[in-house]
Amino acid sequence: MNLEEIKKYLKEYNGPELKIMEVCGSHTGAIAKNGIPGLLSDRIHLISGPGCPVCVTPSSYIDRLIDLCLTPGNCVVTFGDLIRVPGSRMSLQQASGRGGNVRMVYSPMDIFPMAHKDPDTTFVFAAVGFETTAPVYALMAQQILEDHIENVKLLTALRTMPGIIDRLCAQGADIQGFLAPGHVAVVTGSKVFEPLAAKYSIPFGVAGFTGAQILTALCGIVMACERMQGGCSRVMNFYPSVVTREGNTEAQKLVDRYFDRSDAVWRGMGMVPDSGRLLRGEFAQLDAGSRGLNEDHKINAGCCCDKVLMGRMKPTQCPLFGKVCSPLRPQGACMVSTEGNCYTYYVNHRE
Amino acid sequence: MLQTARITMEHGSGGQATGELIGEIFASAFDNDVLDRMEDSAVVPGSGRIAVTTDSFVVTPLVFRGGDIGRLSVCGTVNDLLMRGAVPKYLTCGFILEEGLEVSLLQRVVDSLAKTAKEAGVSIIAGDTKVIEGNGGLYINTTGVGFVPDGVEISAANAQAGDAVLVSGTMGDHHAAILGERLNIESDIESDCAPLGEIVRGLLDGGIEVRTLRDVTRGGLATVLKELAAASGKCFMLEENAVPVSPKVRDFCGLLGLDPLYMGNEGKLVAVVPGEQAERALEIMRNARYGSGAAVIGKVLEAKEGAGAGSADRGGAGSAEGFEAGELLMRTEIGGIRRLTVLQGEGLPRIC
Numbered sequence: 001m002n003l004e005e006i007k008k009y010l011k012e013y014n015g016p017e018l019k020i021m022e023v024c025g026s027h028t029g030a031i032a033k034n035g036i037p038g039l040l041s042d043r044i045h046l047i048s049g050p051g052c053p054v055c056v057t058p059s060s061y062i063d064r065l066i067d068l069c070l071t072p073g074n075c076v077v078t079f080g081d082l083i084r085v086p087g088s089r090m091s092l093q094q095a096s097g098r099g100g101n102v103r104m105v106y107s108p109m110d111i112f113p114m115a116h117k118d119p120d121t122t123f124v125f126a127a128v129g130f131e132t133t134a135p136v137y138a139l140m141a142q143q144i145l146e147d148h149i150e151n152v153k154l155l156t157a158l159r160t161m162p163g164i165i166d167r168l169c170a171q172g173a174d175i176q177g178f179l180a181p182g183h184v185a186v187v188t189g190s191k192v193f194e195p196l197a198a199k200y201s202i203p204f205g206v207a208g209f210t211g212a213q214i215l216t217a218l219c220g221i222v223m224a225c226e227r228m229q230g231g232c233s234r235v236m237n238f239y240p241s242v243v244t245r246e247g248n249t250e251a252q253k254l255v256d257r258y259f260d261r262s263d264a265v266w267r268g269m270g271m272v273p274d275s276g277r278l279l280r281g282e283f284a285q286l287d288a289g290s291r292g293l294n295e296d297h298k299i300n301a302g303c304c305c306d307k308v309l310m311g312r313m314k315p316t317q318c319p320l321f322g323k324v325c326s327p328l329r330p331q332g333a334c335m336v337s338t339e340g341n342c343y344t345y346y347v348n349h350r351e
Numbered sequence: 352m353l354q355t356a357r358i359t360m361e362h363g364s365g366g367q368a369t370g371e372l373i374g375e376i377f378a379s380a381f382d383n384d385v386l387d388r389m390e391d392s393a394v395v396p397g398s399g400r401i402a403v404t405t406d407s408f409v410v411t412p413l414v415f416r417g418g419d420i421g422r423l424s425v426c427g428t429v430n431d432l433l434m435r436g437a438v439p440k441y442l443t444c445g446f447i448l449e450e451g452l453e454v455s456l457l458q459r460v461v462d463s464l465a466k467t468a469k470e471a472g473v474s475i476i477a478g479d480t481k482v483i484e485g486n487g488g489l490y491i492n493t494t495g496v497g498f499v500p501d502g503v504e505i506s507a508a509n510a511q512a513g514d515a516v517l518v519s520g521t522m523g524d525h526h527a528a529i530l531g532e533r534l535n536i537e538s539d540i541e542s543d544c545a546p547l548g549e550i551v552r553g554l555l556d557g558g559i560e561v562r563t564l565r566d567v568t569r570g571g572l573a574t575v576l577k578e579l580a581a582a583s584g585k586c587f588m589l590e591e592n593a594v595p596v597s598p599k600v601r602d603f604c605g606l607l608g609l610d611p612l613y614m615g616n617e618g619k620l621v622a623v624v625p626g627e628q629a630e631r632a633l634e635i636m637r638n639a640r641y642g643s644g645a646a647v648i649g650k651v652l653e654a655k656e657g658a659g660a661g662s663a664d665r666g667g668a669g670s671a672e673g674f675e676a677g678e679l680l681m682r683t684e685i686g687g688i689r690r691l692t693v694l695q696g697e698g699l700p701r702i703c
Binding site: 003007032033034035036037038039105106107110211212215326327328338343346347348349350 | 534607681682683686688690692695
């Protein structure tokens with residue numbers, strides 16, 4: 001099928017109502033930026049999932065970063081997305097305004113020249129992310145150890161996709177298909193979704209990030225649902241230029257060398273078994289205190305982050321959305337990150 | 352040349368060192384009759400409708416690929432005058448120098464400022480220098496004065512249904528250049544920082560009934576157009592395929608997860624002109640210096656009845672039928688409709 005035929009199929013689909021979840025925050029952004037909802041039949045509903053790493057990080061992690069940056073002798077180094085995320089008391093940006101030492105980088109490796117120049121300061125990288133970014137943090141750990149760098153540490157909030165998808169499905173989520181995250185699959189391989197597809201009889205379509213790639217994957221998922229009503233357990237790879245079934249085994253090994261699998265707390269969703277990663281015990285000296293950051297505090301009791309992240313509520317259905325909660329005055333992390341569901345819906349007027 | 356290699360607090364004392372600094376660096380570069388008199392204020396000729404604007408420039412690094420803070424501080428202010436159809440005439444410059452600033456760097460910036468002023472056709476008629484404690488930084492404030500010819504009425508509110516929307520070139524170049532420098536990302540993207548007088552005079556002298564002009568600076572194209580849509584109470588519809596972005600900037604944005612629609616320029620403008628004059632306006636822009644990459648990127652549509660101008664309502668706003676007043680829409684490459692809003696948040700370094 002060419003793109004025009006795919007568009008025609010998706011627009012004219014007339015089968016049972018389908019809810020398809022895009023798990024990845026980059027997909028959520030790309031769907032809005034390409035205006036995809038308007039290209040679909042009104043029987044196909046796209047639901048955003050828990051795929052923004054910053055959004056699913058509990059408040060105690062932010063609080064720990066704030067304590068660190070306000071303690072003399074420390075500097076917190078982070079990607080830009082995290083800076084405005086509210087902890088239980090304040091955000092890193094607000095802490096920086098009160099004298100906290102916070103620096104923003106685009107590449108985690110930028111921390112090393114900083115640390116070299118200023119040996120009296122301990123530089124802590126806010127290592128937040130999914131399977132996609134974990135290999136970079138493993139490389140950081142490797143470099144710290146190889147070069148005997150004593151003033152660079154990691155505060156990790158690493159999460160993994162299969163565990164949370166399992167949780168979603170186990171709780172009986174009304175979802176008929178998953179648009180599976182392409183970047184994650186580059187590392188893990190598409191096989192990581194196979195047990196889930198089999199267990200819950202739900203099709204997964206691994207997708208790239210251009211408009212055409214997303215439409216192609218959606219078309220494949222809808223067709224699979226239509227042909228095999230009542231259960232399709234296929235994992236389809238619509239991103240074969242970079243995704244293989246096995247994934248990047250070197251990266252997987254690297255991550256396994258430094259990080260253990262662990263249970264992890266997700267914002268608004270509590271403890272989810274086998275859904276995170278922590279530095280192995282033998283590398284405890286690299287860890288700036290990542291264990292036990294389980295407290296999860298809402299700054300606004302009305303915030304529906306939990307329901308939004310699990311796809312049970314659209315961002316626009318949250319009573320705070322666009323009223324007291326906006327990107328300039330976020331009440332929850334989902335309204336801060338450019339990958340956040342609420343942020344994306346807000347800035348693109350997605351409905 | 353000054354005897355010292357770096358600026359010290361003494362250069363701000365008002366005494367002999369200040370005199371030497373002004374004489375050696377500024378007066379020689381900005382040489383003109385008005386400034387040479389060294390009076391307390393400039394007295395200059397002029398009459399009619401006066402356009403005035405002021406802007407402060409705090410960019411780092413001070414010198415970047417494609418420009419420097421001196422060139423920028425002329426372009427930013429002159430372009431703001433031009434966007435109301437004014438002919439820029441005079442410029443004032445306030446310099447705030449941090450101690451430790453290299454004199455050779457200051458010289459370079461001042462020479463560049465003088466050269467750009469000459470290119471833009473403005474005289475520097477007043478100036479000020481202060482030295483503060485610090486770390487070798489430099490900040491510049493410029494105020495521009497221009498005169499608006501009779502009959503020229505250009506305003507953000509003037510867009511009408513059926514008008515065409517044009518840009519004078521590729522989007523995001525300045526922003527990407529500065530960001531690349533700040534983040535030590537290897538790229539050869541150059542800032543587009545430039546005075547846009549030739550484009551504006553070309554359009555006005557060429558008989559184009561220019562409704563609106565805006566320079567596409569901080570906030571980027573989407574922010575600027577959303578503001579124009581709100582001010583005019585119309586709906587703006589863009590074609591994603593038509594918005595020019597250089598391949599280098601597109602790759603750069605892809606790498607960093609940035610959107611060229613929200614990235615600033617310092618030498619690009621957006622023009623709203625009557626639809627039937629779009630082709631002629633495009634030709635004029637493309638023939639002008641700094642306008643070779645011009646393109647028609649969209650059109651202005653009538654908003655549906657009863658919709659409030661500049662409506663800022665959120666969540667569930669807008670239906671498929673008709674267009675909301677103040678709305679900015681873009682037909683995407685795959686044929687979807689994306690609704691755009693102004694830049695939200697900051698997250699990026701200052702670029703001007």
